[in-house]
Amino acid sequence: MAQPDHQAQSPATASAVIAVDDNIPTTATVPTPEKHDIYALRKYLRPLMLYVVSAAQFLDIVNGASVSVAIIPIAQDLQFSVPLLPWILNAYTIAFAGLLLFSGRMGDMFGHRVILIFGLFWFATWALVVSFSTSPIMFIIARALQGAGAACTVPTAMALIATNYPPGVERTKAFSVFAAFGGLGAVTGIMMAGGLIATVGWRWIFRVSSIAAYVLVALAFVVVPIVPKKEGVAKPRVDYLGAAASTLGVTGVVYYIIMGNEDGWASPKTLPILAVGILLLIAFGYIESKIEYPIMPFRVWKSRRFTTSVIAAFILMGMMQGFIFYVNMIFQEVYQWSAIKTALGFLVHALLAIIVFTILGKTMHRLPLKPLILAGFVLRCAAALMFAFVTPETSYWRLPFPGLILHVFGVGFSMLPTQITAVRDAENKDQGLVGAIYNTGLQLGAPFGLAILNTVAISTNGQQGGAGAGVRGGPELMAGYKNALFGIVAFGVFGFILSAIILPWDRPARAPKPVTDKNQDPESQKDETTIEAFGDKEEVRGEKEAELAEVEAFALDADLAGIPSALSEDAGDDSTIASRNEKA
Structure with missing residues (x-):
């Protein structure tokens, strides 16, 4: 059948001219919402996509935090031996961190939607298996496999946001929602675990997670857009050797x-594994530098924003993991609170996080990012200092309550801008990889920070005062907790200095504004744009073209996939799509 003339097409069909090479254009006809019900359905359900992918991250964080509260009942019920106790948490964390890079790149190559849905289904299935565990070995294996599923969800969730929301206000608002879900996760996990353990038992922590994940699988099938394959594009090749080296290296x-904190940093049980892990990562770097289809192209590290954001995320997550853990220990050990009362103590943190991230989502696009990140480090240091001076006689309202408030603002000011700067310079084809590297930084930072802080606490209190204690030691343990909280402050000072020196001064990418020039005619003025930014004029000029190209490329990609622009009332209008394609 002959292809209809491009100019004669009705508004009911959107067309786009794609340059296959420099001389041969082809026209692709794309169905619009009115012609195909599935696109119309996705137009109205599109806002749900953001909440589905955000809930995937939320579910992972809730799961990790809730299990940390349930260590003792799990160990008692399944009769864990002392050497196996750390694996209640570590099996999940190691599998999750080790597979992040591989799963993120698979999303870039084979579709983020497919990897997300598979990851959620895998996570849900093994969470259910965990809930029926009858032995420590069964629990550990199922937890590791559950962590593998989570590794498929978090980087692809970030990539779906970055590829479905254009740069500027829309993407900033979307990432603010995503970060808000993450900020709520840790505290929600603690509160949920406290309630479930006290009522129906620890097994329901995993059953609730499983049910929620299965619901997300069903929703993701409907609301996450299907991006059609582009004709003429070669089938992606997988760097299996690099994937194996990176996975095993990070795992080691x-x-x-x-x-190392359990067996000793120089123990023959741990040191050889570190050596093998480092050698594998060196081999991974060599493989990636030689292969034509690398799993981690080195081009992503050329962005100063991205590199600094990954390092900052590593530090920030170490601070957060340590803060939540030692505040929890202060409530339960120093104040001698029950699990339920401890959960209520964190309630202000959870409720205020909703407000803080909502406000940031509406205002972030007007604010410079670097000062926010620096302010976040300062606030989180102040929160740690407040808890460092808590005693058994200190009123909750005097230091813990304001400390939790400061920490919420610190998390919002630091984590959200860091997340935005991490993905800002990445191309769409690298968004899954960038999200995976960023989350690998988070996953490495959490255990590393807690391991260092736990060493500080143990050196002060003795073996009963560390993260793996599981024994009520009483208020006398506060001395070690105090030094660990000082360690959090030291992390924050280091992160502040690093970000102040290296991180560029700029705003999130914003929608271009027309330049007014009296010497230009109105038509030519429409094509001139400027971007508000902080920094050197040359850097701003260089970024302007890149950001405009990114916006235009995003609009064209969205049209080709039949995806209306997010958070926009007229995004799905035929006239808008047709107009864009005529320009293309």
């Missing part, structure tokens, strides 16, 4: 960080 390093 994470294992050493986690287990």
